[in-house]
Amino acid sequence: MARVRIQTADFDVAAELAALRDGDLGIGAVASFVGTVRERGHPAGGEPVQALELEHYPGMTEKSIEAMIDAAHARFDIRGACVVHRVGRLLPGDQIVLVAVASAHRGQAFQACEFIMDYLKTQAPFWKKETTPSGARWVDARVADDEALARWGIEVANAAGR
Amino acid sequence: MPTVHVRYFAALREALGPHETVELPAGSTVGALRESLRARGGHHAELLAAARPVRAALNQVVCADDAELPEGAEVAFFPPVTGG
Numbered sequence: 717m718a719r720v721r722i723q724t725a726d727f728d729v730a731a732e733l734a735a736l737r738d739g740d741l742g743i744g745a746v747a748s749f750v751g752t753v754r755e756r757g758h759p760a761g762g763e764p765v766q767a768l769e770l771e772h773y774p775g776m777t778e779k780s781i782e783a784m785i786d787a788a789h790a791r792f793d794i795r796g797a798c799v800v801h802r803v804g805r806l807l808p809g810d811q812i813v814l815v816a817v818a819s820a821h822r823g824q825a826f827q828a829c830e831f832i833m834d835y836l837k838t839q840a841p842f843w844k845k846e847t848t849p850s851g852a853r854w855v856d857a858r859v860a861d862d863e864a865l866a867r868w869g870i871e872v873a874n875a876a877g878r
Numbered sequence: 879m880p881t882v883h884v885r886y887f888a889a890l891r892e893a894l895g896p897h898e899t900v901e902l903p904a905g906s907t908v909g910a911l912r913e914s915l916r917a918r919g920g921h922h923a924e925l926l927a928a929a930r931p932v933r934a935a936l937n938q939v940v941c942a943d944d945a946e947l948p949e950g951a952e953v954a955f956f957p958p959v960t961g962g
Contacts, residue, residue: 842961
């Protein structure tokens with residue numbers, strides 16, 4: 717099973733987790749994160765989001781996420797990880813992204829899952845465009861996401877800086 | 879003169895189109911490329927203005943302005959990323 721998939725189709729979390737475990741009896745923990753389309757974007761209380769269009773940079777997206785998974789393997793004692801990210805037109809409530817990590821014990825799986833997600837938010841080339849009743853607009857990057865990655869000792873300037 | 883394949887994404891793609899090919903003197907950097915595109919004026923000047931947060935990737939790896947362009951380089955310009 718590929719470690720990274722970019723697709724327009726929805727994904728089945730249970731099937732993805734089963735594929736990640738793939739009969740490895742050394743696994744004692746599987747942690748996963750699913751990001752979904754919120755009806756109220758940032759700032760909360762703003763206009764309702766009617767649809768979300770996700771664009772990406774084919775080739776660089778897969779390469780950059782593969783590198784993030786490699787970094788997670790170097791930093792944590794994990795036995796496997798996978799990322800599925802959707803692109804195209806999504807609606808409120810739809811699943812956007814799955815990050816799943818398998819390890820012997822839960823601590824490393826939880827941490828590696830958060831690490832990959834923090835990395836992905838600031839370094840994987842995806843862009844979101846929201847459609848609201850007053851029109852469509854590109855979503856702004858958030859400094860808080862840069863700060864989340866900084867907790868792991870990785871300094872980036874995605875949202876911050878010129 | 880080395881040929882550079884330039885790609886744009888998100889708001890930059892909407893204004894400038896998905897890609898174009900440009901020729902630059904040997905030894906040029908990503909920053910010099912951005913400057914020469916800006917010098918065309920119009921949407922290029924506006925979208926690639928120095929004050930705007932524009933990120934760049936060289937051959938599909940995020941890079942700094944001083945990265946040198948090899949022959950046949952693929953350079954992408956895009957806004958801060960917002961996936962996940």
